[in-house]
Amino acid sequence: MNNNLIQEIPKTELHLHIEGTLEPELMFSLAQRNHIKLPFASLEKTKEAYNFSNLQSFLDVYYQGANVLINEQDFFDLTFAYLQKAASQNIVHTEIFFDPQTHTDRGIPFATIINGINQALIKAKEELNISSYLILCFLRHLSEESAFQTLEEALKYQDQIIGIGLDSSELGHPPSKFKNVFKKAKEAGFLTVAHAGEEGPPEYIWEAINILGVSRIDHGVRCLEDQKLIDYLRETQIPLTVCPLSNVKLKVFNSIQEHNLKKLLDLGLCVTVNSDDPAYFGGYLVENFLAIKDGLNLTDSEVKKLVENGFKASFLPEELKLVNFFRFTQLLTPQLF
Ligand code: HPA
Ligand code: ZN
Numbered sequence: 001m002n003n004n005l006i007q008e009i010p011k012t013e014l015h016l017h018i019e020g021t022l023e024p025e026l027m028f029s030l031a032q033r034n035h036i037k038l039p040f041a042s043l044e045k046t047k048e049a050y051n052f053s054n055l056q057s058f059l060d061v062y063y064q065g066a067n068v069l070i071n072e073q074d075f076f077d078l079t080f081a082y083l084q085k086a087a088s089q090n091i092v093h094t095e096i097f098f099d100p101q102t103h104t105d106r107g108i109p110f111a112t113i114i115n116g117i118n119q120a121l122i123k124a125k126e127e128l129n130i131s132s133y134l135i136l137c138f139l140r141h142l143s144e145e146s147a148f149q150t151l152e153e154a155l156k157y158q159d160q161i162i163g164i165g166l167d168s169s170e171l172g173h174p175p176s177k178f179k180n181v182f183k184k185a186k187e188a189g190f191l192t193v194a195h196a197g198e199e200g201p202p203e204y205i206w207e208a209i210n211i212l213g214v215s216r217i218d219h220g221v222r223c224l225e226d227q228k229l230i231d232y233l234r235e236t237q238i239p240l241t242v243c244p245l246s247n248v249k250l251k252v253f254n255s256i257q258e259h260n261l262k263k264l265l266d267l268g269l270c271v272t273v274n275s276d277d278p279a280y281f282g283g284y285l286v287e288n289f290l291a292i293k294d295g296l297n298l299t300d301s302e303v304k305k306l307v308e309n310g311f312k313a314s315f316l317p318e319e320l321k322l323v324n325f326f327r328f329t330q331l332l333t334p335q336l337f
Helices: 003-008 024-033 043-048 055-068 072-088 100-104 110-128 144-155 175-187 202-210 221-225 227-236 244-249 261-266 285-295 300-313 318-336
Strands: 011-017 091-098 131-139 163-167 191-196 216-219 240-242 271-273
Touching (some): 003 285, 003 318, 011 271, 011 300, 024 043, 024 055, 024 072, 055 100, 072 091, 072 110, 091 318, 100 110, 100 131, 100 144, 110 131, 144 175, 163 175, 175 191, 175 202, 191 202, 202 216, 202 227, 216 221, 221 240, 221 261, 240 261, 244 285, 261 271, 261 300, 271 285, 271 300, 300 318
Parallel strands (some): 011 091, 091 131, 131 163, 163 191, 191 216, 240 271
16 A cells, blocks of 8 residues: 555544643743643654653653643643544544543642633634544552552543553552543543553453453554453453553564564454554654564555454444545555555
């Protein structure tokens, strides 16, 4: 498939942390606007600091960057900048993670965060015709008690939040740590997802499925170490939101050529492609597609399958999934067949 077509096909993005879209330029301008001193001397030094050795080394920089977000306008500017970028890559629907505890723990009110983000989603729907859902992630390095407090806040904004997720430092913080709070979230009507099997073992993926009852696994690439899990994921078609450039940047794989995404696809799993934290990992969604297409020699029908899976795995109502399938199948038909 040629690169222009990858750019043009209507796409979804289902694994995207809004705090991970903070480009160094915006970080610097918000730091100035809010009189915050950054630990980086210059834009160039900031980019140099983006040399990560694992998930934790990234998270340390990522949480520092988020300190520049103070006012509703900051959350609006951050979110609208991502949605403009997404629309320019023909993403027609996106399901966005946000990490309220990163901000509420610094004294920023929950309302400031969600109002800023939500205003940007509304404007982008009107002006850019991109639809979005919000997924609130609990930080798994914090306690379940803190997650419960965050869920209390979320309940006040349930019309604006479709689901609950789990992110941050995976090792040592298994999904089972959040069993009770996920149970309460599901009872309240939230959909659920969880990061699992990025750095953590297949057992964490099982826990996310069996104990948290998630609809999707974020990352999940370590499922290949467990044949029973592969069989289960194939049978149930529980989607994996895979993030190729992130996995290389955080050394889950040594190179894009060594990424297991093609193996996962060959095994019949519902794999999707996503950018995770694009401002930190060197590429938005199209760059992720191009990297795997070239690095793994994907065929046209494999790329098409990945895009199709993005719609299938989304939380869009079935009728909207069908409309989107139709749109992109029409666009692809003359080129593929
Ligand atoms: N993994 C866990 N937590 C995160 C990530 C990730 O890839 N990105 C932002 N928070
Ligand atoms: Zn992530």
